[in-house]
Amino acid sequence: MSISEISRRRLLGGTVILAGGALLPRFGFAQEVMQGGRLVVAADSEPRNLNPAIVASNGVFYIASKVIEPLAEASFDGPDGLAPRLATSWEGSEDGLSITFRLREGVAWHDGEPFTSADVAFSAMEVWKPLQNIGRSVLANLESVETPDEMTAVFKFSEPTPLQLIRNALPVVSSVLPRHLYEGTDIAANPANNAPVGTGPFVFAEHRPGEYYRLTRNESYWGEGQPKLDEVIFRVLPDRAGAAAALEAGEIQLAAFSQVPLSDLDRISGNSELEVVTKGYEALTYQLIVEINHRNEILNNLKVRQAIAHAIDRSFVVDTVFLGYAAEATGPVPKNAPEFYEPDVALYPFDVEKARSLLDEAGYPENDGGPRFSIRLLPAPFFSETRAMGDYLKQALAAIGIEAELVSNDAPGHLSAVYKDHDFDLSIGAAVFRGDPAISTTNLVQSGIPDGTFFSNQGGYANPGIDEIIAEALVTIDTQKRIELYNEFQKLVTEDLPLINVADWGFTSVASVDVENVGNNPRWVVSNWSDTAISG
Amino acid sequence: MHRAWRLTKRRLIASIPVLAIVILGTFLLMELAPGDAVDAYLVSLGGGDSGLAEDLRQSYGLDQSALSRLWLYVSSLARLDLGWSIIFNRPILDVVLERLPNTLWLMGSATALAFTLGSLLGIVAGARPGSALDRVLSIGSLTLYAVPGFWLGLVLILVFSVQLRWLPTSGIETIASGKAGIARALDIARHLVLPVASLGFIYLALFLRMMRAGMGEVWRQDFVLAAKAKGLSRWRIVVHHVARNALLPLVTMLGLQAATMLGGSVVIESVFAIPGFGRLAQEAVAGRDAPLLMAVIIVSAVLVIIVNLLVDIAYAWLDPRVGSSEVASK
Numbered sequence: 001m002s003i004s005e006i007s008r009r010r011l012l013g014g015t016v017i018l019a020g021g022a023l024l025p026r027f028g029f030a031q032e033v034m035q036g037g038r039l040v041v042a043a044d045s046e047p048r049n050l051n052p053a054i055v056a057s058n059g060v061f062y063i064a065s066k067v068i069e070p071l072a073e074a075s076f077d078g079p080d081g082l083a084p085r086l087a088t089s090w091e092g093s094e095d096g097l098s099i100t101f102r103l104r105e106g107v108a109w110h111d112g113e114p115f116t117s118a119d120v121a122f123s124a125m126e127v128w129k130p131l132q133n134i135g136r137s138v139l140a141n142l143e144s145v146e147t148p149d150e151m152t153a154v155f156k157f158s159e160p161t162p163l164q165l166i167r168n169a170l171p172v173v174s175s176v177l178p179r180h181l182y183e184g185t186d187i188a189a190n191p192a193n194n195a196p197v198g199t200g201p202f203v204f205a206e207h208r209p210g211e212y213y214r215l216t217r218n219e220s221y222w223g224e225g226q227p228k229l230d231e232v233i234f235r236v237l238p239d240r241a242g243a244a245a246a247l248e249a250g251e252i253q254l255a256a257f258s259q260v261p262l263s264d265l266d267r268i269s270g271n272s273e274l275e276v277v278t279k280g281y282e283a284l285t286y287q288l289i290v291e292i293n294h295r296n297e298i299l300n301n302l303k304v305r306q307a308i309a310h311a312i313d314r315s316f317v318v319d320t321v322f323l324g325y326a327a328e329a330t331g332p333v334p335k336n337a338p339e340f341y342e343p344d345v346a347l348y349p350f351d352v353e354k355a356r357s358l359l360d361e362a363g364y365p366e367n368d369g370g371p372r373f374s375i376r377l378l379p380a381p382f383f384s385e386t387r388a389m390g391d392y393l394k395q396a397l398a399a400i401g402i403e404a405e406l407v408s409n410d411a412p413g414h415l416s417a418v419y420k421d422h423d424f425d426l427s428i429g430a431a432v433f434r435g436d437p438a439i440s441t442t443n444l445v446q447s448g449i450p451d452g453t454f455f456s457n458q459g460g461y462a463n464p465g466i467d468e469i470i471a472e473a474l475v476t477i478d479t480q481k482r483i484e485l486y487n488e489f490q491k492l493v494t495e496d497l498p499l500i501n502v503a504d505w506g507f508t509s510v511a512s513v514d515v516e517n518v519g520n521n522p523r524w525v526v527s528n529w530s531d532t533a534i535s536g
Numbered sequence: 537m538h539r540a541w542r543l544t545k546r547r548l549i550a551s552i553p554v555l556a557i558v559i560l561g562t563f564l565l566m567e568l569a570p571g572d573a574v575d576a577y578l579v580s581l582g583g584g585d586s587g588l589a590e591d592l593r594q595s596y597g598l599d600q601s602a603l604s605r606l607w608l609y610v611s612s613l614a615r616l617d618l619g620w621s622i623i624f625n626r627p628i629l630d631v632v633l634e635r636l637p638n639t640l641w642l643m644g645s646a647t648a649l650a651f652t653l654g655s656l657l658g659i660v661a662g663a664r665p666g667s668a669l670d671r672v673l674s675i676g677s678l679t680l681y682a683v684p685g686f687w688l689g690l691v692l693i694l695v696f697s698v699q700l701r702w703l704p705t706s707g708i709e710t711i712a713s714g715k716a717g718i719a720r721a722l723d724i725a726r727h728l729v730l731p732v733a734s735l736g737f738i739y740l741a742l743f744l745r746m747m748r749a750g751m752g753e754v755w756r757q758d759f760v761l762a763a764k765a766k767g768l769s770r771w772r773i774v775v776h777h778v779a780r781n782a783l784l785p786l787v788t789m790l791g792l793q794a795a796t797m798l799g800g801s802v803v804i805e806s807v808f809a810i811p812g813f814g815r816l817a818q819e820a821v822a823g824r825d826a827p828l829l830m831a832v833i834i835v836s837a838v839l840v841i842i843v844n845l846l847v848d849i850a851y852a853w854l855d856p857r858v859g860s861s862e863v864a865s866k
Contacts, residue, residue, distance in 0.1 A: 136588060233711055238809060245694065
C-alpha cells in the first residue's frame with residue numbers, strides 16, 4: 001500500500017465527514033453536540049484593571065472582550081474589514097466633522113438594563129477620550145456625542161477627522177460601558193472595573209486571584225444561538241513551560257499569545273490532540289524594530305544607519321529568532337495591513353561588504369584590530385525574541401566592526417532607560433501595528449512628543465517632511481488620498497531610517513483539536529468568542 | 537514555661553532593629569532600581585501618553601519625594617497598617633492573608649518531608665559509615681541538592697502529570713469544582729504532592745548529610761563504647777544512643793532552612809502556578825510595588841523570626857543546657 005493511497009483514502013474520509021457535517025444541522029441534533037461545555041484557557045497575567053474602555057491592551061481584552069463589547073470588531077471578510085457589534089452602521093459627514101453610528105436594537109446589559117445611545121455617549125466622552133491609553137490621542141479632537149434618539153449616536157469633532165481612522169480604531173477604542181453603573185462615580189476606581197458588566201456573550205462570574213477567572217454564558221445574548229459555550233475559564237499559569245504541560249495533560253484547551261514557547265511548538269505539533277494555530281492575530285501584528293538614538297552623533301549619520309540596516313540578515317532573524325513564525329519587514333507598515341502597505345520602498349538587503357564600505361565612507365574606518373566605534377544596545381525584555389534579537393544584533397554589528405555592549409534591564413527598567421532617560425544608543429523594541437498608522441505607528445518617528453511617552457519617538461529624531469505628512473494625513477478625509485500620504489510616509493521613513501524595521505510577527509495559539517472556530521477573525525484571541533465551541 | 541517566655545521577650549526585642557534594617561534596605565533597593573510602578577504598569581498597557589503617566593503617578597502618590605513616601609509608609613506601618621497595593625489595587629493585608637496559607641502549607645509539608653525523610657535516611661547512612669548503602673545515599677542526595685528546583689518540578693510534571701496523568705500539573709485545587717470539606721482537602725493535597733516533592737527533595741540532602749555527619753561524631757563518644765560493652769544490639773545503639781544525640785543540630789537547621797525555603801518557593805510557586813507568597817514577592821518586584829514588596833519581606837521576616845523562636849524553645853526543651861545558660865547569662 002503506497003503512501004499516496006492512504007492519504008487519498010483519508011482525504012475521501014475527510015470529505016465524507018465534512019459533507020455529513022454540512023447536512024447534519026438540518027436534522028437538528030447536531031447542534032446539541034456543539035452546544036455547551038467548558039473551555040479552559042491559559043492566562044499568563046492578571047490585569048489589575050479589567051476595564052477595556054480604560055485599559056485598551058491585549059492582556060485586558062483577552063479576558064474582558066468576552067464580557068464588554070466594542071461598537072465593531074475586526075473581520076476577515078466584512079465591509080471595511082469590520083463586523084458590526086454594538087453598532088450596526090457608521091457614516092461620516094462630508095466635512096469630516098461628524099460620524100453617525102446606528103446602534104443595535106434589543107441589546108441588554110448583563111444586569112438587565114437596556115443598552116442605549118446614552119451609554120455610547122457616556123463611554124466616549126467620560127472614558128475613552130479622557131482616560132483610555134489609546135483614546136486619549138485618537139479621540140483628542142472629539143468634542144461631543146449627540147444622541148438624537150436611543151439608537152443613534154453622532155460623534156462631533158473639532159477638526160476634520162478621517163472616518164477611516166476612527167473605523168480602524170473601533171475594535172480597540174470603542175468598548176462600551178454601562179452608564180448607569182459608572183455615572184457620578186470615580187470611574188477609575190469603580191468596582192465594576194474588576195468585575196465588568198457588559199453586553200457580551202459571557203457574564204463575569206468570579207475571579208480567584210492567582211488561580212482563575214470564570215465567565216458564564218449570557219442567556220439573553222443578542223447573537224442568535226450564541227454563545228456556544230457554557231463557561232470560559234482563564235486559568236492563571238505564569239510559567240510558560242507549565243502552560244505547555246497543562247495543555248499536554250489535557251487540563252487546558254488553549255494557550256494564546258505564544259504562551260507555549262516557539263521552541264516547544266515542534267514537539268507539540270507531534271501531539272495529535274493539539275494543533276498550532278497562527279490565524280487570529282492578523283490585526284495584532286507586532287513589529288521587531290531597532291530604535292536609534294539620534295542624539296548620538298555617529299548614529300545621526302544616515303550612512304551609519306544604512307550600514308546597520310545592511311548588516312542585519314532578516315531571513316536569519318525570521319528563521320532563527322522566530323523559528324519561521326514571522327515575516328521579514330520592509331518598512332514601518334506590515335504586510336498584514338494591505339490597505340496601507342507600500343512594497344515599493346528603500347530596501348536594505350543583507351550585505352556585509354556594502355555595510356563596511358558605508359561605514360568607511362561615513363568616516364569611521366576600521367582600526368587595526370579594534371572596533372570602529374562602540375555603542376550601548378538595550379534589548380527590550382518583553383519577549384524572548386526581543387532578547388534573542390539583541391544577542392544577534394551584537395554579533396551582526398561585530399561583523400561590520402561595531403562593538404555593541406548589551407545592557408539588560410527588566411521591563412520597567414528598560415522603559416525608563418529608553419523612553420524617559422534616553423540612556424541608550426540602539427534599542428531592540430517591539431511596536432504594535434493597530435490597524436491604522438495614525439494609532440501607534442507614526443508616533444515612532446514623529447517629533448515633538450513629550451519625554452517619557454512610551455513606545456514613541458524618544459530617539460530625538462526630527463524630520464519636518466515626515467512630520468508634515470503625518471499632520472496632513474491626520475486631517476485628510478478622503479480615504480484614497482490618505483492612503484497615498486501613508487505610502488509616501490513609508491518611502492520617506494525607509495529612506496531616512498529613523499528606525500529599522502526587522503521583522504513582523506503574529507503570535508501563535510496552541511489549541512486542542514476539539515476547540516472549533518479558533519482564529520476566525522483577525523483579532524480572534526481578543527474578540528468575544530461567541531461562536532467558539534467544543535466538540536466531542 | 538517561664539523560661540520560654542523570657543526567651544521569647546528577648547528575641548522579640550532583638551528583632552525590632554532587624555525589621556527596621558530590612559524595611560529601610562528594601563525601600564532603598566526599590567528606589568535604586570530603574571523604573572517605577574507607573575513604568576511597570578504602562579508596559580502592560582502597551583504604552584500611553586506622558587499625561588497619562590503623570591496622572592497615574594499622582595494617583596499612586598509617586599509624585600512625592602522618596603523621603604516623604606518612606607515617612608508615610610513607616611508611619612502607617614506603626615499603626616499596623618500595611619498599606620495599599622498598587623499592582624492589585626487592594627489592601628495589602630488582604631492580598632497577604634490570601635496568599636500566606638498556600639505558602640505555609642507548601643513550606644510546612646516540604647519541611648516535614650525533608651526533615652523526616654532526610655533524617656531517616658541519614659540514620660540509615662550513618663548507621664554504617666562508609667558502607668555501600670551510605671555511599672549511594674550520599675551521592676544520591678548530593679545529586680538532588682545540585683538539581684535546580686524548577687527543573688526538578690518540570691521533570692516531575694512531565695512524568696507524573698503529562699505521561700502518567702496521575703497528578704494535576706499545577707494549581708492549588710481543581711478550578712470551580714464546587715468541592716467542600718474532606719473532598720476539597722484531598723483535592724488540595726493531590727495538588728500539593730508534586731510541588732512539595734520538588735521543594736522537599738532538594739532540602740532533604742542537607743538534613744541527610746547533617747544527620748550522617750552528626751552520627752559519625754557521636755560514634756566516637758565514650759558512652760557509645762560503653763553501650764557496645766554492655767552488649768546492646770547495633771540497631772539499639774544506633775536508634776537510642778547515636779541518632780538521638782545527632783538529632784539536636786538538625787533542629788537548629790530547621791530554623792535556618794525556613795528562610796531558604798521561602799526563597800525556593802518563589803520558583804516552585806511559579807512552575808506550579810500556586811498563588812503563594814513567593815510568587816507575590818516576584819510580582820511585587822516586577823510591578824515595582826514597593827509597599828507590597830516591603831509587606832512581603834516584613835511578613836517573611838516575622839515568619840522566620842517566629843520559626844526560629846519556636847526552634848529555640850524546642851531546643852531549650854530538648855536540651856536543658858541551652859536555655860538555662862542563655863537565661864543565666866542575662
